[in-house]
Amino acid sequence: MSIPSLLSRRAALLAGAFAVAGLSRPGLALGAARANPVPLPSADQIRQDYQQMVDFGPRLPGNANHVKFVDWMKREFVAAGLRLGPCESYAYRRWEPKRWSLDIIDGDQRHAVPTVAYFVRSQPTGPQGVTGPLVYAGRLNPDGPASLPDFPKGSILLFDAELPKMHLRQIVHPHxxxxxxxxxxxxxxxxxxxxWTMPSFQMDDLAARGVAGVAIIINASSAMIAGNFSPHASPYKPKVPALFIGQDAGDTLRAAAKAGRAAHLTLDAQWVEGDVPQLTAVLxxxxxxxxxxxxxxxxxxxxxxxxxxxxxxxxxxxxxxxxxxxxxxxxxxxxxxxxxxxxxxxxxxxxxxxxxxxxxxxxxxxxxxxxASEWADVPGKGYxxxxxxxxxxxxxxxxxxxxxxxxxxxxxxxxxxxxxxxxxxxxxxxxxxxxxxxxxxxxxxxxxxxxxxxxxxxxxxxxxxxxxxxxxxxxxxxxxxxxxADLKGSDSSLGADPIAGTDSSKRTQCQAS
The missing domain is CATH 3.40.630.10 (Zn peptidases)
Incomplete structure (x- = not known):
């Protein structure tokens, strides 16, 4: 489609440059200046806009909420006067949890642990869950347990583990x-x-030894771990179903293991094939x-x-x-x-x-x-x-x-x-x-x-x-x-590790549905 004659000289000059990048018809993105420019957001506007995002629900990669949210973002960029494109997507097989729980079995009764969180991308149990002897197995380190007690096949192993305590000196540059x-x-x-960035505790050897499931007691309250999607950025997919437990439930679980109780662990999840959208908008x-x-x-x-x-x-x-x-x-x-x-x-x-x-x-x-306001497990107050x-x-x-x-x-x-x-x-x-x-x-x-x-x-x-x-x-x-040239300055680390590799995206339609 040709660029309309009404476009400004600025837009016409840019057309060639943006066409090279696949950003066609840049003049349509300019938009007319408004009589009253849109101000930067106030606190009230921040709250309103953030709530609108939250109302989509959790936006995990490629799920329905995420796709709808990206589609909404496209419409909002266009409404602001920007031009979309090119847009891409990536093929992705996502892990989608449905139900998870841990129960202690005492005779004919089951006592549910009130708050548990799942180990993302760990092996599902199916809706029926798994039942086995609850065995306390000591401390779990990122590279796996140092040693294990004797246990029968089909056991549910209970471990203690710690959140990574990364001091600021470890996460910031020396400068x-x-x-x-x-x-x-x-x-x-x-x-x-x-x-909340859990290490990817290595547990594949446990599956080889016949473990039915794993429960990991973390040194944080149940209130803090509630609903955490973690470890979020790890590609590791444990071959055993695994759950995280708050430290306030730790004593009860250790006592149950010592008393020879059994446990029932459920992690009902599925793997779903799909595409995940990527968007670009230009002013x-x-x-x-x-x-x-x-x-x-x-x-x-x-x-x-x-x-x-x-x-x-x-x-x-x-x-x-x-x-x-x-x-x-x-x-x-x-x-x-x-x-x-x-x-x-x-x-x-x-x-x-x-x-x-x-x-x-x-x-x-x-x-x-x-x-972000700061929240913590505060002595005498809880989370x-x-x-x-x-x-x-x-x-x-x-x-x-x-x-x-x-x-x-x-x-x-x-x-x-x-x-x-x-x-x-x-x-x-x-x-x-x-x-x-x-x-x-x-x-x-x-x-x-x-x-x-x-x-x-x-x-x-x-x-x-x-x-x-x-x-x-x-x-x-x-x-x-x-x-x-001035922005580049004299930073010797700038450009030290330039991007290399193959583009794995595929082009998609930019227009929001």
Whole structure:
């Protein structure tokens, strides 16, 4: 279809460049400037928009909720005045849990453990479950048990295990710069990375020895582990059915094992073949250079992944600005899938699918986990709010972007926020590694992966998310005014591990149904 004559000279000049990337008819994405530009979101707007996402339900890769949510995002980008495309999808075989439980059998009676969580992608039992002697087997380490007691075939083994206690010194670059909140010493001595990211306990040898099931007592409360979809990013598929149990149920289970009780374990799940969508939306500017704003579209609750909502809020704002206030560079909004899959290409997959945009990118911004209040197992209170916001890390390429982040944290009065020299701890490290100056943000609350009826909306700090979103918009504007060569600065790690590989995506129709 030819470009209409009414398009501006700017759109006409861009048409050739965007056609190379498969982004046809860029002029249609420009949209007319509105009489009243869309403001950056207030706390009330944040709460409303996040609730709209949560109302779709858990958006696990490729499930019906996820597909509907991505379809809604497409419509929202188009409504804001952006152009979709090219769009892709990935073939994916997803693990879909249906019912899970653990009962202690005492004679003719069964006593249910009130709260259990599943080990993602472990072997299903079928709806009937499995019954066997409950045997306490000691401690389970990530590489498996060091030793095992004698047990009959068909037993359900009970283990103790610990969440990984990753001190901040282990998750940040040596050039970690603490900016606002406690002193460096206080942060480094007292805060831990509390992301519910279970190690992939190796248990295949247990299946070979005839174990019917595994129950793992974790050093966290039942309230904390409720509904957790974990380990979320591991491709490991245990050959035995496995459940996680809160530490408050540990004594009861150990006593039952010591008393020779049996247990009934159910993990009814199925494997489903399907496709997972990936989307790209573009707001053209005056330059062939682009800036990429990205996150993953799959998630469980308000925080996983509210970066999607931030992408829409930024798109609505930037697309509505009058001509004199618009960004010079084009903005590419990328929503890639599969962070909860364990074996999908994620952000590197998007990069491989869009080599031309990667070549023309002056900067990239990966947004994750805004508005996180801190919750913990508090002595005397149980699982409760601590009164703080969750620590947030900002990996940034050394140079102007790093400076913009430090200034923004101070200007927006963001406490317990810190800067790490890139590439850092982020799903978007492919951009920095491929030579694109990059900023990311990520917090790791322990409710991050929880599938609960209210989507953990009671834990949202909407004012915090509003200020964080405003800061990101500000950094994007500052980066837009900075030449690409200056953004690259002198960071020796920039471009040290460029993306390589084969694009495994397939092109799909972009238009939302």
């Amino acid at each position: 970690f710069i603490h900016v606002r909140g406690e002193t460096d010493a206080d942060v480094l001595d007292s805060l831990y990375h509390r992301l 053209p500017g005056e330059s062939e250079e682009v800036m990429i704003v990205d996150t993953h579209t799959d998630g469980q609750n308000f925080i996983e992944e509210n970066g999607c909502i931030a992408l829409l809020q930024l798109a609505r704002h930037f697309a509505s600005l009058p001509a004199g206030q618009r960004l010079r560079r084009s903005i590419v909004f990328a929503g890639w899938p599969g962070h909860m899959s364990g074996d999908m290409p994620e952000a590197p997959g998007w990069a491989l699918a869009h080599p031309d945009l990667m070549k023309r990118a002056a900067a990239a911004f990966t947004i994750e986990h805004l508005g 409760a709010a601590t009164g703080h916001n969750e620590y947030m890390n900002w990996p940034a390429t050394a140079g102007p972007l790093n400076d913009f982040v430090i200034d923004g944290i101070k200007r927006h009065d963001l406490l317990r926020h810190a800067v790490e020299q890139g590439p850092g701890y982020t799903t978007g490290r492919v951009f920095h590694n491929s030579g694109i100056p990059h900023v990311a943000c990520i917090a790791g609350p322990n409710y991050l992966l929880g599938i609960v009826p209210n989507g953990h909306m009671d834990k949202l700090d909407a004012d915090l998310a509003s200020r964080q979103t405003a800061m990101i918009a500000e950094i994007i504007k500052q980066a837009d005014r900075t030449p690409m």
